[in-house]
Amino acid sequence: MELTVSVRVPATGEQPPIRLRGHTLLCLQGFRGEGYSPGFVENLASVHRDLRDHPDRWVLVVDEPDDVCRACPHRGPGGCTLNGEDSEDVMRAQDRHVLERLGLQTGAKVRWRDILDRIGVSLSGEDLPGLCGACRWLPLGYCREGIGSLRGQEVISIQSSVFRRKPSTEGR
Numbered sequence: 001m002e003l004t005v006s007v008r009v010p011a012t013g014e015q016p017p018i019r020l021r022g023h024t025l026l027c028l029q030g031f032r033g034e035g036y037s038p039g040f041v042e043n044l045a046s047v048h049r050d051l052r053d054h055p056d057r058w059v060l061v062v063d064e065p066d067d068v069c070r071a072c073p074h075r076g077p078g079g080c081t082l083n084g085e086d087s088e089d090v091m092r093a094q095d096r097h098v099l100e101r102l103g104l105q106t107g108a109k110v111r112w113r114d115i116l117d118r119i120g121v122s123l124s125g126e127d128l129p130g131l132c133g134a135c136r137w138l139p140l141g142y143c144r145e146g147i148g149s150l151r152g153q154e155v156i157s158i159q160s161s162v163f164r165r166k167p168s169t170e171g172r
Contacts, residue, residue, distance in 0.1 A: 018047060120151050
C-alpha cells in the first residue's frame with residue numbers, strides 16, 4: 001500500500017510543529033495518563049490531546065530529546081538518563097529503528113494523521129518487543145492496544161486526502 005504525505009507551506013502565524021523522536025511516535029499510541037512524574041504526565045497529556053484534537057498538526061521528526069522529553073525527570077544535559085549513562089544512545093538506536101520501519105527520516109515534517117497511517121500500515125503489536133526492547137511500559141500492553149486500534153481501521157487514500165471507515169463485519 002502506498003501512502004501519500006501531505007505537503008504544504010505553513011501559513012503565517014501557524015503553530016510551530018511538535019518535535020517528536022521516533023519512539024515517542026509509538027509511545028503516544030499507548031498513553032493512558034501514566035508516566036515518570038506528574039509534570040511529565042501533564043506535558044505528555046498536553047501533546048497527546050493536541051495531536052488527537054488536531055490530526056493535521058505538523059510534526060517535526062527529531063533524533064534528540066523532543067517536546068515530550070522536555071518535562072522528563074530522566075533528562076540530563078546529554079539526553080536520556082533513564083537506564084544509565086548510555087540511555088541516550090539506546091534511545092537514538094530505538095528511534096532509528098522505528099523511523100526505518102515507518103519510512104521516515106530525521107528532519108521530516110509530516111502531518112500527525114500521516115504518521116498514524118504509517119503506524120497502522122507498517123506495525124503491529126507483535127513488532128513492539130523488537131522495537132521497544134526493555135521498555136518498562138511495554139508489559140502493560142497499552143501501546144499494543146493503541147496500535148491495534150489503528151490497524152482495526154481500513155484506510156483509503158485518494159490523492160492527498162485520507163478517509164477512514166470501520167472494516168466490514170460481513171462474513172464474521
